Amino acid sequence: MKNLFRISFFVIFILIFNINSNAADKVEYLKTEWSFKGPFGKFDRAALQRGYQVYNEVCSSCHSMKYLSYRNLVQRGGPEFSEAQAKAIAASFEVKDGPNADGEMFMRPGRLSDKFVMPYENEKAAQAANGGAYPPDMTVLVKARGGGVDYIYSLLQGYEDPPAGVTLDDGVYYNKFMYGNKIKMSNQLSDGLVEYSDGTDATVEQMAKDVTTFLMWTAEPHLETRHRMGFKAIVYLIILTVLVYFSMKKIWSRIETKV
Amino acid sequence: MPEKETKKRRDFLFTATYAVGAVGVGAVVWPMIDQMNPDASVKALASTEVDVSTVNPGNTITVLWRGKPVFIRRRTQDEIAEAKSVSMKELKHPEKDEDRAKNPEWLVMLGVCTHLGCVPLDQKGDYNGWFCPCHGSHYDISGRIRKGPAPTNMEIPEYKFVDANTIKIG
Amino acid sequence: MSEHEYTPKSKVGKWFNDRLPLLTLANHLTDYPTPKNLNYWWTFGGILTFCLITQIVTGLVLAMHYIAHADMAFESVEHIMRDVNYGWLIRYIHANGASMFFLAVYIHIFRSLFYGSYKSPREIIWIIGIIIYLLMMAAAFLGYVLPWGQMSFWGATVITNLFSAIPLVGEGIVTWLWGGYSVDNPTLTRFFTLHYLIPFLILGLVVLHIWALHVPGNNNPIGIDIKKPSKDTVPFHPYIVIKDGFALLMFMIVFAFFVFYTPNILGHADNYIEANPLVTPAHIVPEWYLLPFYAILRSVPDKLLGVIAMLSAILILAALPWLDTSKIRSAVFRPLYKQFYWILVADVLILGYVGAMPAEGLYLLIARVATAYYFLHFLVVLPVLGFKERTMPVPLSITEPILGGSPNLATVKNKDGLKNQ
Numbered sequence: 001m002k003n004l005f006r007i008s009f010f011v012i013f014i015l016i017f018n019i020n021s022n023a024a025d026k027v028e029y030l031k032t033e034w035s036f037k038g039p040f041g042k043f044d045r046a047a048l049q050r051g052y053q054v055y056n057e058v059c060s061s062c063h064s065m066k067y068l069s070y071r072n073l074v075q076r077g078g079p080e081f082s083e084a085q086a087k088a089i090a091a092s093f094e095v096k097d098g099p100n101a102d103g104e105m106f107m108r109p110g111r112l113s114d115k116f117v118m119p120y121e122n123e124k125a126a127q128a129a130n131g132g133a134y135p136p137d138m139t140v141l142v143k144a145r146g147g148g149v150d151y152i153y154s155l156l157q158g159y160e161d162p163p164a165g166v167t168l169d170d171g172v173y174y175n176k177f178m179y180g181n182k183i184k185m186s187n188q189l190s191d192g193l194v195e196y197s198d199g200t201d202a203t204v205e206q207m208a209k210d211v212t213t214f215l216m217w218t219a220e221p222h223l224e225t226r227h228r229m230g231f232k233a234i235v236y237l238i239i240l241t242v243l244v245y246f247s248m249k250k251i252w253s254r255i256e257t258k259v
Numbered sequence: 260m261p262e263k264e265t266k267k268r269r270d271f272l273f274t275a276t277y278a279v280g281a282v283g284v285g286a287v288v289w290p291m292i293d294q295m296n297p298d299a300s301v302k303a304l305a306s307t308e309v310d311v312s313t314v315n316p317g318n319t320i321t322v323l324w325r326g327k328p329v330f331i332r333r334r335t336q337d338e339i340a341e342a343k344s345v346s347m348k349e350l351k352h353p354e355k356d357e358d359r360a361k362n363p364e365w366l367v368m369l370g371v372c373t374h375l376g377c378v379p380l381d382q383k384g385d386y387n388g389w390f391c392p393c394h395g396s397h398y399d400i401s402g403r404i405r406k407g408p409a410p411t412n413m414e415i416p417e418y419k420f421v422d423a424n425t426i427k428i429g
Numbered sequence: 430m431s432e433h434e435y436t437p438k439s440k441v442g443k444w445f446n447d448r449l450p451l452l453t454l455a456n457h458l459t460d461y462p463t464p465k466n467l468n469y470w471w472t473f474g475g476i477l478t479f480c481l482i483t484q485i486v487t488g489l490v491l492a493m494h495y496i497a498h499a500d501m502a503f504e505s506v507e508h509i510m511r512d513v514n515y516g517w518l519i520r521y522i523h524a525n526g527a528s529m530f531f532l533a534v535y536i537h538i539f540r541s542l543f544y545g546s547y548k549s550p551r552e553i554i555w556i557i558g559i560i561i562y563l564l565m566m567a568a569a570f571l572g573y574v575l576p577w578g579q580m581s582f583w584g585a586t587v588i589t590n591l592f593s594a595i596p597l598v599g600e601g602i603v604t605w606l607w608g609g610y611s612v613d614n615p616t617l618t619r620f621f622t623l624h625y626l627i628p629f630l631i632l633g634l635v636v637l638h639i640w641a642l643h644v645p646g647n648n649n650p651i652g653i654d655i656k657k658p659s660k661d662t663v664p665f666h667p668y669i670v671i672k673d674g675f676a677l678l679m680f681m682i683v684f685a686f687f688v689f690y691t692p693n694i695l696g697h698a699d700n701y702i703e704a705n706p707l708v709t710p711a712h713i714v715p716e717w718y719l720l721p722f723y724a725i726l727r728s729v730p731d732k733l734l735g736v737i738a739m740l741s742a743i744l745i746l747a748a749l750p751w752l753d754t755s756k757i758r759s760a761v762f763r764p765l766y767k768q769f770y771w772i773l774v775a776d777v778l779i780l781g782y783v784g785a786m787p788a789e790g791l792y793l794l795i796a797r798v799a800t801a802y803y804f805l806h807f808l809v810v811l812p813v814l815g816f817k818e819r820t821m822p823v824p825l826s827i828t829e830p831i832l833g834g835s836p837n838l839a840t841v842k843n844k845d846g847l848k849n850q
Contacts, residue, residue: 039690067507071303101313113303136702140507143693144701179711219701222510222517229518230689236283237685241678243276248671250272255663257465290515294490299512 027177029150030157032209036216039231042224043217048079050196051214054207055138057194062126062135062185064118068218071112077224078217086112093117131171133184142212142219149212151177156208159187306429308421311365319381321370324428328370328378329416330389331426334400339363341387342401352411356401359415367418367426368402374409389413457643462662463669464649466827470540471647472676473533479677480530481635485628487523495575497621499614502577503703521692527569528695529684531718534562538746543770545758546648552750554641559747561634564627566743569716571624577617578700579710585612585620587713591726594733611706652759653823661827712787720784721777725803727788728796738800745807752807754815762821766814773806 035044052073055065070090073081081089090110095117098105110117119135120126127134136144145151158177162168168182175183189204196202217223252258307324311331314320319332334342342356343363360366370389372379377393384390384397386405391398396407403412418428435456437443446452494513496505509516538558541547547555570588574581589606593599608615646657655661663669687695695717699710715723725742729735745752760767776799783796 067504067511069300069303071299072511075299113300140701144698146698148698226517226521226689226692230685233685233689234682236279236286237678237682240276240279240283241675241682243272243279244671244675244678247272247276248675251667251671255465255668257663290518291486291490293514294516294519295493296514298494298508298514298516300508301512 027147029147029154029177031150032153034149034213034216036213036223039227041227043077044213045080046198046200047210047213048217049081050198050200050207051210051212051217052079052081053196054194054211055214058188058207059138059211060116061119062130063138064120064126064135065116065138065218066118067137067139068116069112070110070114070116072218072221074112075221078221079214083112090114131184135185138215138218140219142215147177149216152215153208153212155183156189156211157204306427309426309428310424311426312424316364322428324416329428330366330368330370330381330402332366332368334360334364334366338387338400342399345399345401345403349405351404354401354403354412359401359403359412362420365426366400366402367415367428369414369416371413372396372409373404373411373413374407379413459664459666460658461643461665462646462658463665464647464655464661464827465663465668466649466651466661467647467669467672468650469676470536470543472673473537473540475673476533476677476680477530477537478635479680480526480533481628481631484523484526484530485632487519487526488625488628490519491523492625495621497575497618499577499617499704502575502617506576518688521688525684525687525692525695527572528716528718529680529687530565531569533680534565535718538562539774542773543760543767544648544650545652545753545755545760547750548753548758549750550645551642551648554638555750556747557634557638557641559743561631561638563743564631564634566719568624568627568631569718571620571627573700573716574617574620575624576700577704579702579704579708580697580700580713582612582704582706583709583713584715585616589616591736591739594736596733613706648758649827650759651761651824651827652757653825653827655827659826714785717781717785720782721780722784724780724784724796725800727784728793728800742800742803745804749807749811753811755811755818755820756815757820757823759823762823763814763818764821765818769806769810769814773803776802776806 035042035047055063070086073079073086073089074083090112093110093114094107095110095114096105097108100106120129123134142149142152147154154177155175158175160174160176162174162181166174166181168174172182172184173186174181189207191203194202194207200206220226305325307322309320309322309331311320311333314331314333316333316335317338319330321328321330323329339356342360345356347353347355356363359368370378372391372393374391374394374396377391379389379391379396379398381389384406386397386399388400388402388405389398390396391407391409394408396409397405398409398413399405401412402415404410416428418426421427435453437446437452442452491509494505494509494516496502506520509520511517513519541555541558570584574585589603589612592602592606595602604610606616607613608619646655649655658664697714702710714720722739722742726735726739729738755763755766757763760770779795780799780803783792783799786792788796
């Protein structure tokens with residue numbers, strides 16, 4: 001048993017060591033409580049639905065969401081809009097389809113099986129419309145940033161006047177959480193920007209939190225299943241480990257050597 | 260402790276260990292099998308809407324649904340009469356034409372031979388319907404098997420008219 | 430294998446076994462006499478077999494859904510993560526499985542270093558092991574390219590460019606590896622092919638590794654030759670099977686924790702950004718298990734010499750059975766070697782740490798010292814120690830240590846044997 005402690009010590013050491021080595025930039029992000037953190041974490045449905053609203057009304061004019069489909073909005077463990085609501089959302093977008101019998105592309109209302117409509121035709125068009133900067137696709141954005149949700153949440157609230165001595169070019173803004181502090185996205189959120197249907201007060205902080213929650217879900221749509229399954233798997237493994245441990249003791253008791 | 264009792268408890272321990280282990284193996288095998296089933300994006304595409312406004316009587320269009328051809332035939336009055344006139348006794352797989360075509364003018368049918376899955380040819384064969392070139396199955400104008408190795412009539416998918424000109428399959 | 434003749438009891442079994450002696454093989458594997466004093470460090474062989482099979486099975490599943498095309502690879506991985514039934518689970522097992530595999534292999538290698546398992550007559554086992562380790566690194570690198578994220582792309586660019594250090598033909602080799610003038614679709618498809626192939630080569634080598642092991646039999650914590658079968662051994666089944674199983678389950682709990690609760694912690698965030706040939710990420714870092722070698726590469730200021738140093742750091746291990754001149758296997762009886770062993774462990778961990786840090790200032794200096802020490806350990810310390818070190822008396826057998834007074838015997842796992850005397 002002593003050796004097992006040593007093994008686990010070794011594992012923990014490697015883990016800590018790895019986390020340290022990855023934390024290259026040390027910025028203090030703004031703190032908030034995330035309902036999906038921890039082994040039993042779940043998404044806050046209402047926050048996801050509000051977050052979708054913020055994405056739809058604010059972010060989606062520049063940022064694509066290309067790996068998400070409208071059907072995902074109904075999916076368990078997500079915002080869980082009703083099927084009728086999601087159909088209405090899908091139908092509010094025009095989707096390019098075709099070619100039809102005449103060989104022409106045509107527009108039709110979106111269906112559940114369609115992917116989220118992109119704000120720009122392609123990356124070049126997106127750059128051209130945004131002063132050369134490509135607004136990154138948002139589907140897995142949370143996983144693509146070292147700071148994860150805390151980083152996104154902070155960035156949305158991190159706009160400040162540049163400190164003395166920092167000059168900014170046209171179309172460049174100062175954000176204290178951005179890598180290098182210079183960002184080409186202007187401050188998007190202001191109090192009361194959207195009107196939440198559930199009556200929640202749309203403060204900047206609230207919107208930042210809601211949309212970040214939504215982005216966490218788009219990046220990890222199976223997070224709730226993963227947490228649930230993980231708990232079962234680990235409990236199961238512990239039970240089996242205990243059983244095997246006693247079986248091992250029984251078997252080794254036939255000879256005089258300890259295990 | 261008597262020898263016998265020790266043995267019994269040991270056996271129970273081993274049986275329990277084996278049983279719990281077997282449950283785990285099953286739980287691990289299932290995802291590996293289920294991953295080959297249709298995924299969420301495939302299931303979502305299970306319905307297709309077809310505009311049939313341009314199809315004239317006596318013509319068939321073929322559309323793709325779930326990766327398979329669906330024949331949509333606008334039948335003429337003669338064809339409808341012929342389909343309805345067939346006696347059930349003549350059929351290998353007795354089905355009334357009314358049950359196969361809710362709106363007699365339109366026959367919506369999975370264009371897959373029930374023998375081994377080939378696509379039958381339109382307006383061929385001995386019964387003015389379809390003929391499968393692979394192994395020689397003849398279907399009538401209602402898509403019912405009349406001659407050849409196929410065991411059943413061609414399948415009718417779930418469909419409905421969304422409006423007068425649009426059929427939703429699936 | 431010919432220590433005992435085995436005859437199946439049933440007639441059918443005998444008929445079959447005369448034609449293909451599978452039953453003899455099965456009997457050999459179950460009865461295989463194993464030293465009874467093996468500690469838990471010896472369970473990692475079984476754990477590694479589990480890792481290999483897990484990677485092959487989950488890899489086969491992923492290959493059913495993955496698309497090896499520069500325009501579609503990233504999207505197909507997202508498709509696996511979102512739409513494929515249990516796709517997210519299978520991919521996270523595969524991705525974290527690579528890390529768990531390396532964790533286990535490092536423990537396995539360092540166990541061998543501590544107990545002198547590479548020494549005569551086990552040199553071939555050791556060398557096959559080094560080849561397996563090299564192939565594992567190749568497979569891990571190739572696999573990391575497949576999701577076609579930013580780290581995939583730039584990792585592939587940097588690693589393939591190592592070959593350009595070769596004089597004269599280097600540039601040609603790099604172009605040949607790429608199948609173009611940069612890492613692109615031809616590179617991706619060939620990397621996928623090779624990533625698929627290598628695990629099966631590893632599997633074949635693992636069979637040889639175990640075969641070579643079964644000729645002399647296992648080494649053991651006190652490193653002495655033992656009679657087989659004897660009072661010093663137990664049959665592999667059920668004693669070692671159940672013990673390996675117990676250790677494997679402990680390992681799986683750690684594995685499950687990573688997969689279910691921190692599935693992305695061992696990867697790099699930049700790999701969730703699709704590959705972009707125009708922008709290099711701010712910090713290029715390899716996966717944690719390659720960091721020590723990465724540190725060695727960067728600690729040498731010359732391109733060609735850096736590559737040579739990195740390769741030698743691995744290949745030097747193959748010469749280890751001859752560099753270590755001591756006749757005593759186990760570090761338990763080698764007080765000086767034991768200290769140098771722990772210094773080496775620390776050295777490698779330090780190399781790993783500085784490998785993750787920017788190659789400048791103090792980090793670079795530490796990396797250079799640690800690199801120098803790494804080679805010093807193998808090229809100077811080990812050969813000299815064999816002649817200079819005063820080792821402790823070694824017992825004659827596991828069960829009956831005919832030896833009194835050695836304080837170290839207490840640490841050897843035969844307390845029962847002592848008690849029974």
